[in-house]
Amino acid sequence: ASAVQELVSLRFYQDGEDENYLYKLSLIEELKIALESDKSPLFMNYQPKLNMNTGKIDKLEALIRWINKKGDFVNPELFIDLAEKAGLIVTLTRWVILNVIQQVEQWNKQGYYFKVSINLSAQDIQNEQFVDYLLTTVKAHSIATTQITLELTERDIVENEQLVVARLSHLKSLGFAISVDDYGIGQSSLAKLKSLPVDELKIDKTFILKLEQCQKDQDIVASTISLGHKLGMSVVAEGIENKESLILLNDFKCDYAQGYYISRPVSAEKLIEWYQTYESPL
Numbered sequence: 206a207s208a209v210q211e212l213v214s215l216r217f218y219q220d221g222e223d224e225n226y227l228y229k230l231s232l233i234e235e236l237k238i239a240l241e242s243d244k245s246p247l248f249m250n251y252q253p254k255l256n257m258n259t260g261k262i263d264k265l266e267a268l269i270r271w272i273n274k275k276g277d278f279v280n281p282e283l284f285i286d287l288a289e290k291a292g293l294i295v296t297l298t299r300w301v302i303l304n305v306i307q308q309v310e311q312w313n314k315q316g317y318y319f320k321v322s323i324n325l326s327a328q329d330i331q332n333e334q335f336v337d338y339l340l341t342t343v344k345a346h347s348i349a350t351t352q353i354t355l356e357l358t359e360r361d362i363v364e365n366e367q368l369v370v371a372r373l374s375h376l377k378s379l380g381f382a383i384s385v386d387d388y389g390i391g392q393s394s395l396a397k398l399k400s401l402p403v404d405e406l407k408i409d410k411t412f413i414l415k416l417e418q419c420q421k422d423q424d425i426v427a428s429t430i431s432l433g434h435k436l437g438m439s440v441v442a443e444g445i446e447n448k449e450s451l452i453l454l455n456d457f458k459c460d461y462a463q464g465y466y467i468s469r470p471v472s473a474e475k476l477i478e479w480y481q482t483y484e485s486p487l
């Protein structure tokens with residue numbers, strides 16, 4: 206067995222019985238090959254964030270996709286988790302960064318200007334070479350650092366808080382924007398928000414999916430939006446699946462809306478097709 210296999214099997218045994226563990230091992234081996242291959246079975250999808258002040262689409266979130274040998278889509282949450290456990294996440298994130306930045310450069314040349322966010326894992330932001338790699342890649346493709354937003358969850362931040370906060374401040378000083386993803390379901394602490402160098406707060410979709418049916422969700426979301434604003438942050442709601450929740454969020458003065466009701470995550474080509482005939486739903 207390879208070192209990776211040993212490491213992973215050990216972890217899964219420690220986690221208790223895992224019936225799928227052979228399947229997971231095979232996915233890890235396949236993912237390693239995918240990350241090295243020239244014709245990669247990995248690709249990025251992009252989901253628009255609707256600017257509720259202007260009705261325009263000026264930001265996107267980049268989301269990774271993988272079609273495995275059997276021709277099936279592998280759930281990103283599953284393979285991101287495996288990549289983290291198998292020590293592949295830093296390589297995967299570099300692949301994402303390069304891919305997204307090349308796409309942003311191409312769009313800029315075609316006259317489409319979007320700010321695009323990239324999801325990070327705890328290991329990425331703690332990696333000593335991370336800032337260097339990101340900055341070098343941005344410069345090599347002559348895009349602006351201000352076009353890239355980095356999304357992290359609260360869990361990724363608290364894992365090694367001092368180091369991560371210092372690194373985020375550095376990234377912010379270079380022009381990158383920082384976003385707290387899945388806000389409200391982790392170890393959310395109001396004290397923490399105060400001290401984080403954060404530009405954007407993304408309210409977790411569990412509060413948004415049934416917003417129109419749930420008064421408590423509405424109260425939580427409305428007050429989180431005003432909290433974010435008081436702390437100088439832009440607030441994004443993710444998981445908008447219907448018009449009613451979009452209207453509520455607009456009433457609550459939410460800055461950005463993201464969800465299937467606006468658009469599902471789609472390929473770069475489809476995104477542009479969609480964008481060309483886009484009309485604001487507001």
Ligand code: C2E
Pocket residue numbers: 252267268269280281282285298301324325326356386387410443444445446463464465466470
């Ligand atoms: P996330 O960063 O919170 O991304 C939002 C997820 O919500 C995406 O799932 C998106 O497809 C989904 N979503 C968007 N709008 C709606 C909606 O209206 N309703 C519902 N039910 N879902 C909606 P996806 O693409 O499956 O990604 C899942 C998670 O996997 C992401 O959550 C993120 O944590 C991780 N992930 C995805 N791509 C990457 C990546 O490139 N790098 C890293 N490190 N993680 C990634």
Ligand code: MG
Pocket residue numbers: 266324356386
């Ligand atoms: Mg995200």
Ligand code: MG
Pocket residue numbers: 386387407409410443
């Ligand atoms: Mg999220």
